[in-house]
Amino acid sequence: MLLATWNVNSLKARLARVLEFLDTHRPDVLCLQETKASSDSFPHTELKDAGYSAVDHSGGRWAGVAIVAPVEHSLDHIVRGLASEPRPDEARWIEATVSADGNPLRVVSVYVPNGRALDHPAFQDKLKFLDAMVERTTTLVKDPLFLAGDMNIAPADADVYDPAAFRGSTHTSAAERSRLSRLLASGLVDTFRHLEPDSTQYTWWDYRAGNFHKNLGLRIDLGLLTPDLARRCQRCGIDRSFRKGPKPSDHAPLLIQLS
DNA sequence: ATGGCTTGTTTTACAAGA
Numbered sequence: 552m553l554l555a556t557w558n559v560n561s562l563k564a565r566l567a568r569v570l571e572f573l574d575t576h577r578p579d580v581l582c583l584q585e586t587k588a589s590s591d592s593f594p595h596t597e598l599k600d601a602g603y604s605a606v607d608h609s610g611g612r613w614a615g616v617a618i619v620a621p622v623e624h625s626l627d628h629i630v631r632g633l634a635s636e637p638r639p640d641e642a643r644w645i646e647a648t649v650s651a652d653g654n655p656l657r658v659v660s661v662y663v664p665n666g667r668a669l670d671h672p673a674f675q676d677k678l679k680f681l682d683a684m685v686e687r688t689t690t691l692v693k694d695p696l697f698l699a700g701d702m703n704i705a706p707a708d709a710d711v712y713d714p715a716a717f718r719g720s721t722h723t724s725a726a727e728r729s730r731l732s733r734l735l736a737s738g739l740v741d742t743f744r745h746l747e748p749d750s751t752q753y754t755w756w757d758y759r760a761g762n763f764h765k766n767l768g769l770r771i772d773l774g775l776l777t778p779d780l781a782r783r784c785q786r787c788g789i790d791r792s793f794r795k796g797p798k799p800s801d802h803a804p805l806l807i808q809l810s
Numbered sequence: 811a812t813g814g815c816t817t818g819t820t821t822t823a824c825a826a827g828a
Contacts, residue, residue, distance in 0.1 A: 560827080561817055585827085587818065612818060613826070665828060703828070716811095722828060755828070758815035769828075801816075801827080 552651065553578045556660070556699035556774055557793070557804035558755070562586040562617070565800055566594055572793060572804060573601050579620060580649050582660035582699040586615035593617070608632065610642030616660040616700065618647045625650040633687055637679040638664075644684075646691075656780075657691060661700035666721040674721060677703070681730035685737060692738035692777055699774040701755075701802065704731050706741060709751060710770035722771060740781035742774045742807050743789070752789050755802045763794055774807045783809045 555578040559565040562583060573581070581603075586593070590609045598605050598619060607617040608631040620626050630646040632639045643662045648655050661684065666677035688698065704727045708714035717723040735741060743752070753768025762768065776784065786808040794803040 564817065585817095665826080667826085667828085717828095720828085757813090757828075760811075760814050762814095771828080798816090 552580075552656075552809040554580045554697050554699070554774060554807040554809065555804050556582040556584070556772055558584040558662070558701040558772055558800060558802035560585050560587070560800040560802065562588050562594060562615075563592065564798060566597060568793060568796075568798065568800070570597065570601050572790075573598075573603055573619075576790075576806060577621075578806070579624065579651055580656070580658055580697060581619040582658065582697075583617040583619060584615075584660060584662035584701045586617055587611075587613060588615050606645065606647050608642045608645040610640060614641045614643050614662050616643060616645045616662050618645055618649070618658050618660050620649045621651075633680070633683045635679075635686065636683045637676040643680065655695075657694055657696045659691070659696070659698040659700070661698065661702070663701060663703040665703050666727075669719065669721060669724060677721070678726055678730065681727065681734070685730060685733050688734055688739070689737045694777075695780050696739070696777045697774065697780065697807075698739060699772075699805070701771060702731060702773050703771055704728060705769045705771055706731055706744065706773070710753070712753070712767040712769065722769060735775070738777060739775040740778055742776050742781055742784055742787045743770070743805065745781055746784060746787045753803075754789055754805055756794065758801050772802055772805050774805050776807070780809060785810055
């Protein structure tokens with residue numbers, strides 16, 4: 552079973568690359584973030600033509616998340632939004648149960664708020680969102696869970712190209728990292744780091760200043776698994792080829808192969 | 811490296827991203 556997550560920075564602008572991704576990897580689950588779609592404009596028809604169905608939580612101009620799976624898998628028990636999240640209209644959390652050959656897997660696609668700056672009101676909303684996430688996840692981890700998306704937190708300095716440059720910035724603060732630690736402590740494994748304890752690899756690079764070519768990036772897109780599923784993980788990798796070529800997202804997709 | 815690209819929109823300027 553192949554699981555994936557990808558912040559596409561507009562599903563409309565990235566549709567050709569997303570179809571290319573589905574054709575190349577044929578994932579059983581693809582979590583999308585920053586779809587920047589409305590419910591009406593979500594490209595269900597184009598995905599269906601590629602053999603995939605999707606459930607979306609769409610907020611229009613910004614954010615937006617979705618879960619995509621092959622049409623032959625069932626996709627049900629959909630939950631849109633997170634109880635006690637500060638701005639429910641922003642469409643940052645969706646849950647669904649994906650069943651392949653009768654084996655159910657609970658899946659979450661999440662797009663954590665950016666936070667802008669430590670002294671910005673948006674940062675308090677980011678922390679509240681993370682608290683709401685921890686609260687909900689405590690219940691979800693009782694069953695097999697794949698919780699994936701753009702956490703907008705680099706878990707450790709090893710996940711940051713220049714830790715000194717990020718001191719005093721969002722994505723690396725103690726307030727954010729302690730909440731991510733609580734999320735993991737609720738019973739989830741950071742799959743990439745579990746399989747690659749010493750590897751330095753990123754999932755996001757700024758569009759500007761040739762940062763991708765200089766490999767100046769952050770690892771902020773995570774695929775989290777409950778321990779029984781993590782034990783079944785054979786491979787976990789970041790497909791940098793989708794950060795290259797025509798009209799790339801500024802994030803690369805993360806792939807997780809389960810036995 | 812100081813927002814240097816990229817996206818969408820209440821477009822021809824601005825907001826947001828990380």
